Amino acid sequence: MNMLLFKENLEREGIIFSFSGTISQNILSSIAETLEKELRSTGVSFVLIQNIFAVFTEQMQNIMSYSYEHIHLGDNALKSPGICVVGYDRAKKHFFVSSANVMHPDGELPLREKLDKMIAMDKIELREYYKILRRSGKEKHGRGAGLGFLEMAKKSSLPIEYAISHLDDKRSFFEIKVYL
């Protein structure tokens, strides 16, 4: 592996932090707390840090819950392989949180519909839609309320970017980028 090339890639993309490996609740909270301290020491505002923390948490918990490759740890605890990065886009002048995981192709269409619907909404519509979904509990399941993407959309400063690449019959690659 060419680490110099890897480093140059990270620098070009403005990546401050990157992780690729198994994501579990313990790893998530350790990373999130460390990021929070790091950003605080560099003078980033409280709200911005909190939004980065929130989007990072929702993305990691989505990977843990929805990755096609998750492994059960017992007691409704899961771990999954995934990739996540936090960076600062110098051209757009915004921080971003981006992540990727393998999903089952059957989930592609509903996921596209769900994301496209919220990408088309403005902040006021998102806040209302969040409240409606939370009240109805329509997307609630054993591990969540189905509100994670909406939470990210509410906090994002630019429209959410995402892509789904078809790998084979059983695997699609999902990536998402949220600017704060």
Add this chain to the structure above:
Amino acid sequence: MENLHIEATKYTPEIDLNAEKNMLHFSGKSYPENTFDFYQPIIAWISAYFQEETKRETVVEMDIIYFNSSSSKLFFDLFDILEEARQNGQKITVHWLYDAENENALEAGEDFKEDFESLDFELIEK
């Protein structure tokens, strides 16, 4: 009814349910992965507490710095229980505490207040 106290962890708040002081207190962060399992004993305790015949004045203090989307749903369900108890004649005040710089906590409090109009829901800056 026995009090229930749960210490905070990195991703769950300190919880103090006190049936003598009629005080239900939550403080810290809430972002567990299995939110509904984690809060199940707390919800069960609160439901049992309000099912007692005793009429009392209960204060619910929410001092939550950050919570994830599944905790947001859980708190909604909790306020639903409070609203029902209120309709059954219980006197309940919710204190939603937030830091001045924590706009997210204030906005979340405003949204809950709007959703539960019949609850005595006070937004209190710390």
